[in-house]
Amino acid sequence: MENVSKIWLGPLPQDSPYVKPFRLYYVQNGVEKNWDLLKVHDSVAIILYNTSRQKLVLVRQFRPAVYHGIISSAKGTFDEVDLKEFPPAIGVTLELCAGIVDKNKSWVEIAREEVVEECGYDVPVERIEEVMVYRSGVGSSGAKQTMYYCEVTDADKATGGGGVDDEIIEVVELSLEEAKRMIQQGAVNNSPPSCLMGLMWFFANRAPGAKA
Numbered sequence: 218m219e220n221v222s223k224i225w226l227g228p229l230p231q232d233s234p235y236v237k238p239f240r241l242y243y244v245q246n247g248v249e250k251n252w253d254l255l256k257v258h259d260s261v262a263i264i265l266y267n268t269s270r271q272k273l274v275l276v277r278q279f280r281p282a283v284y285h286g287i288i289s290s291a292k293g294t295f296d297e298v299d300l301k302e303f304p305p306a307i308g309v310t311l312e313l314c315a316g317i318v319d320k321n322k323s324w325v326e327i328a329r330e331e332v333v334e335e336c337g338y339d340v341p342v343e344r345i346e347e348v349m350v351y352r353s354g355v356g357s358s359g360a361k362q363t364m365y366y367c368e369v370t371d372a373d374k375a376t377g378g379g380g381v382d383d384e385i386i387e388v389v390e391l392s393l394e395e396a397k398r399m400i401q402q403g404a405v406n407n408s409p410p411s412c413l414m415g416l417m418w419f420f421a422n423r424a425p426g427a428k429a
């Protein structure tokens with residue numbers, strides 16, 4: 218699904234709309250210190266549960282940062298990557314539907330848009346429940362993510378999803394057993410902590426038979 222044929226590194230342009238690096242200075246306990254950090258967008262993530270078929274709805278996509286991370290952990294460098302030795306498929310993740318907060322809209326409205334764009338379910342914001350707020354990348358960005366929960370049915374399906382513009386996103390439905398196995402095994406699918414935590418929250422609070 219990823220269909221990636223060439224990968225290389227370049228310097229970060231100063232006007233990147235996604236990442237801004239800074240050095241932050243501060244005085245703590247009378248000692249001047251500094252911290253190198255990245256400003257990135259805050260984001261939303263949505264636990265989606267299709268009650269018609271008792272399936273959790275997730276997304277698969279090629280993540281350049283994950284591909285880079287896997288290779289630099291293995292080789293210590295990213296120079297001259299051989300796509301045969303490291304096929305792009307190793308950088309594909311299984312995640313919750315998610316999106317960056319880069320529009321002047323309410324967070325829940327951004328969540329609603331991501332659900333329709335990525336997964337094809339068209340639901341009103343009233344059906345999207347806030348679950349929790351946390352900060353990721355505490356050593357690098359401290360970005361905020363709000364997690365939501367939304368139950369959908371087959372009747373809410375408006376399109377096939379798959380993302381907008383040139384995004385390549387595959388919608389994946391997991392049975393409750395498959396989702397449980399994902400939590401037991403950890404991140405075998407390159408899943409981020411937010412996905413594993415969202416599935417745990419679902420099983421603790423909303424799965425059929427969960428204690429309220």
Ligand SMILES: O=c1ccn([C@@H]2O[C@H](COP(=O)(O)OP(=O)(O)O[C@H]3O[C@H](CO)[C@@H](O)[C@H](O)[C@H]3O)[C@@H](O)[C@H]2O)c(=O)[nH]1
Binds near residue numbers: 315409
């Ligand atoms: O350098 C970049 C970064 C992003 N994009 C595009 O920007 C959009 C961002 O995608 P979106 O679906 O809005 O957000 P996600 O990439 O899903 O990321 C969010 O959801 C993830 C899973 O929870 C978190 O890890 C991230 O921090 C959070 O931003 C996509 O079109 C990307 O193709 C680029 O083109 N270049």
